[in-house]
Amino acid sequence: MNDGELTYHKKDLPSSISKIGMVLLAIGVILGVVAFFVDHSRAVFNYLIAFAFMISIGVGALFLIALEYVAGADWSVPIRRVVEFFAAIIPFLAILVIPLLFNMGELFHWSHTEAITQDKILQGKAPYLNVPFFIIRVFVLIGIWSLFYFFFVRNSKMQDSTKDQKLTKINIRLSAIFIPIFALSITISAVDWLMSIQPHWFSTIFGVYFFAGTVVAALAAVTLATVLLKENGYLHPAMTNDHLFSLGALLFAFVNFWGYIAFSQFLLMWYADLPEETSWFLQKWEGSWAIFSIGLIVIHFLVPYVTLLSQPAKMDPKKLKFISVWLLFAHLYDLFWLVMPGMKQLSGGYSFSWIDFVFPIAVVGIIILVFNMKAKKENLVPIGDPKLKRGLDFHL
Amino acid sequence: MADKKIFGVTALFNNPDAIISAANKVASSGYTKWDVNSPYPLHGIDKAMKMKPSKLGFVTMIFGLSGVVLALLLMWWTMSVDYPMIIGGKPFFSLPAFVPVTFEVTVIMATVSTVVAMFAFFFGLPRNAHALHDTDYMKKVSRDHYGIVIEADDPRFDERSTIEFLRSLNPLSTEIIYYPEKERYPIFEPRFITFLFGVAVVVSLGTYLMLNKLMYIQPFNWMDDQAKISPQSSSTFFADGRGMRLPVEGTVARGFIPYPFMGETNPKEVLSNPYFPTKANLELGQRKFLTYCSPCHGNYAEGNSRLAGQFPNPPTLHSDRARNFEDGMIYHIITNGQNAMPSYASQVTREERWAIVNYIRVLQRAKNATDSDLKFVKVE
Numbered sequence: 001m002n003d004g005e006l007t008y009h010k011k012d013l014p015s016s017i018s019k020i021g022m023v024l025l026a027i028g029v030i031l032g033v034v035a036f037f038v039d040h041s042r043a044v045f046n047y048l049i050a051f052a053f054m055i056s057i058g059v060g061a062l063f064l065i066a067l068e069y070v071a072g073a074d075w076s077v078p079i080r081r082v083v084e085f086f087a088a089i090i091p092f093l094a095i096l097v098i099p100l101l102f103n104m105g106e107l108f109h110w111s112h113t114e115a116i117t118q119d120k121i122l123q124g125k126a127p128y129l130n131v132p133f134f135i136i137r138v139f140v141l142i143g144i145w146s147l148f149y150f151f152f153v154r155n156s157k158m159q160d161s162t163k164d165q166k167l168t169k170i171n172i173r174l175s176a177i178f179i180p181i182f183a184l185s186i187t188i189s190a191v192d193w194l195m196s197i198q199p200h201w202f203s204t205i206f207g208v209y210f211f212a213g214t215v216v217a218a219l220a221a222v223t224l225a226t227v228l229l230k231e232n233g234y235l236h237p238a239m240t241n242d243h244l245f246s247l248g249a250l251l252f253a254f255v256n257f258w259g260y261i262a263f264s265q266f267l268l269m270w271y272a273d274l275p276e277e278t279s280w281f282l283q284k285w286e287g288s289w290a291i292f293s294i295g296l297i298v299i300h301f302l303v304p305y306v307t308l309l310s311q312p313a314k315m316d317p318k319k320l321k322f323i324s325v326w327l328l329f330a331h332l333y334d335l336f337w338l339v340m341p342g343m344k345q346l347s348g349g350y351s352f353s354w355i356d357f358v359f360p361i362a363v364v365g366i367i368i369l370v371f372n373m374k375a376k377k378e379n380l381v382p383i384g385d386p387k388l389k390r391g392l393d394f395h396l
Numbered sequence: 397m398a399d400k401k402i403f404g405v406t407a408l409f410n411n412p413d414a415i416i417s418a419a420n421k422v423a424s425s426g427y428t429k430w431d432v433n434s435p436y437p438l439h440g441i442d443k444a445m446k447m448k449p450s451k452l453g454f455v456t457m458i459f460g461l462s463g464v465v466l467a468l469l470l471m472w473w474t475m476s477v478d479y480p481m482i483i484g485g486k487p488f489f490s491l492p493a494f495v496p497v498t499f500e501v502t503v504i505m506a507t508v509s510t511v512v513a514m515f516a517f518f519f520g521l522p523r524n525a526h527a528l529h530d531t532d533y534m535k536k537v538s539r540d541h542y543g544i545v546i547e548a549d550d551p552r553f554d555e556r557s558t559i560e561f562l563r564s565l566n567p568l569s570t571e572i573i574y575y576p577e578k579e580r581y582p583i584f585e586p587r588f589i590t591f592l593f594g595v596a597v598v599v600s601l602g603t604y605l606m607l608n609k610l611m612y613i614q615p616f617n618w619m620d621d622q623a624k625i626s627p628q629s630s631s632t633f634f635a636d637g638r639g640m641r642l643p644v645e646g647t648v649a650r651g652f653i654p655y656p657f658m659g660e661t662n663p664k665e666v667l668s669n670p671y672f673p674t675k676a677n678l679e680l681g682q683r684k685f686l687t688y689c690s691p692c693h694g695n696y697a698e699g700n701s702r703l704a705g706q707f708p709n710p711p712t713l714h715s716d717r718a719r720n721f722e723d724g725m726i727y728h729i730i731t732n733g734q735n736a737m738p739s740y741a742s743q744v745t746r747e748e749r750w751a752i753v754n755y756i757r758v759l760q761r762a763k764n765a766t767d768s769d770l771k772f773v774k775v776e
Contacts, residue, residue, distance in 0.1 A: 263495065270492050271484065311449070395439035 021368035028362020050359035060218025066175035077391030159384035197342035248314030287349020403527035407567035415542035463505030666724025681755030
């Protein structure tokens, strides 16, 4: 590789990006506030979906960073900043969660004390599912994630100027600590935010299910941003489509993993046929939810599987752009499918409402703004990372 | 050397960048029958050699898809058509249960076929007499060098100009490779083969005699043969050839009480109930009813168990007809069976059958309670 011609010079993102982000956020927030007055319950549930989606992107990206360090991956070093910028949303979760905490009564049946007194099952679960402990868990988890995010990024950023190899070593150690914590915390988040909407139901694989979707969403976001930035020359000029292949292959792997986990969850419950387990799936077969359930298989598994199956497809920027947008939508759809049937008014079937489309707009706006804010301040390539050269030399 | 046939010419390089740029030049010079050898997979070499994407993926896909089809056909035929069985109350053809097996068969068909196709068709193995074997060139490219070989079969091949061309790529060295002489292997000599055949016959014969004759010579019989008849075996001693004898006609088991109306569909008279519906008796009846009767008749004898629809529907026991049966008639039906219902005489003892009759009476009374019954309950 000839280093003379191919060095990275920072190019600022166009100012239109922050404008787009602002406009999307403004539209989302205004319509969102209106939605809270029009149909309070529906707005709260949609807010939960949007919030879970931001957890997916932020914490999923943080997991990808840790994965790179722990696995000693070279290929992903040139795009690690992109991943870090997506993880930058984590500290904001602490603020974004507050509206949900004020509306817990709307979301969670178990948060009503009178509901617990009449319900033996909820009494049994009360030591875990109670409001104070829930709020503590939420903030402790966001705190832990923010802490790890802060250390990962600080070390990575410091390396740009000091080029100190020790920082990579520190991050590797941190990652090894983070990954088991991540496994626990993502499970707790999935149980708290998504599973406890129907508090009688339980599934031991649910955390893994949410994790699979999380990584798919984070990878899709990273892929989309990487392809766009690379096409417009914001990343290192020595990067090739072979890097895209790795992203495509990872996406493909995690789409399969999601399918595998989703089916495992279904198969065991279907086979055992116990009323306390099947109720959840039966409810998602109620009325028009059946169409949503079939749609989930097609959208989240079949279409991406077929699209990404061949080797050329995994490195084709056009196909990657399409499928990453598709998968981001698919994860949103997945969350919608997990959350919405739990809303009392919608338990019999879906009825259309404009509110369902408002919050994702705001989420996209927030993510773009946070990304842009970080991209302005920092290099888009970790120029001090000792593995960068090897990462750029990566070929299939 | 001159009369030997040329296999091709080779050039050696000592670093990966050199071989990749050399491969680039060879590929663009129009040679088609040539190859690169290296001690480990080189990233980017297939691009430099301008190779078309491998067709191996199609083998994987075709065999993977046939794995899907085969697995589903197998399970459909065996589980739904040829020998249908109810497993866990699922339908005969239940796709979710078949998915894991389909997945496994797909994976194994795809992977095994890929490996086999790769070795057999794409590598053309085994190639025991390849010209590059036992050459200095092969030893070097297996260790710390990288080599290019252009074969003589190539239409553009010319001994002199091809070597000139390879030299122009600045290799460490070039070499002409000849086909090895055809070797004569002594093991294919007729005399050796005859000898081998002779040995095979002697060994087989020896082994046969050893295992089938020698081993069966019995120095002592260790009580192997005894003048007795083993269970389940035949005997010439008795006229009917059976080793085991039937009990004398009219033998009954201890405690056996004969049931006089066995086999009659509509007995003219029936037994009368010898048991009072005491608490213990009713509890026994309930237990046995839930075990033996409820799977078809339902927990409350309403004929609405989950089997409904899969067999001729079991009747409710709350119909006027059933309620007007005498106790002995219900006992008769349990003992003898009726329509699709088999006899339960062997599973349920006599006392238990009467207890079930009493329990059915309780259910019927509860289901058709009158106001006076309610008063009775209130008093209690």
